[in-house]
Amino acid sequence: AFANLSAVCGAVAGEARPVHILCAGTREQISLDDVLPAGAMVEKLVAAGRAMVADDSGRVALEAYRGALASPGGLVAAMRSSRGGRNLDRIGLGADVEFCAASDTLAGVPRFDPAGNRITLGG
Numbered sequence: 139a140f141a142n143l144s145a146v147c148g149a150v151a152g153e154a155r156p157v158h159i160l161c162a163g164t165r166e167q168i169s170l171d172d173v174l175p176a177g178a179m180v181e182k183l184v185a186a187g188r189a190m191v192a193d194d195s196g197r198v199a200l201e202a203y204r205g206a207l208a209s210p211g212g213l214v215a216a217m218r219s220s221r222g223g224r225n226l227d228r229i230g231l232g233a234d235v236e237f238c239a240a241s242d243t244l245a246g247v248p249r250f251d252p253a254g255n256r257i258t259l260g261g
Contacts, residue, residue, distance in 0.1 A: 177204070
């Protein structure tokens with residue numbers, strides 16, 4: 139998500155292990171509203187010195203993110219045109235798209251608790 143972009147990237151930038159960015163998608167299909175934050179993560183992690191892998195998925199996400207930033211209306215317009223943005227608009231929550239496109243509004247980092255099989259918010 140864009141909301142905790144810097145916090146998440148900062149938490150994993152120095153990891154010795156590989157960092158995998160997984161997009162949830164919608165109904166087994168790619169979703170632009172997932173790809174755009176993934177591209178932002180790739181940009182931040184590469185800027186922090188991480189190397190990209192050989193496959194093209196990271197590059198596709200990065201180019202989609204950069205293209206959205208450079209296009210008329212920027213990131214908000216791209217998010218609004220995404221499946222998630224259209225769904226929010228359809229149910230009367232179109233104003234939430236700007237909130238979803240805002241970066242670094244949260245400082246927390248999600249953590250998976252395998253014992254409880256749940257995700258919690260860490261610092």
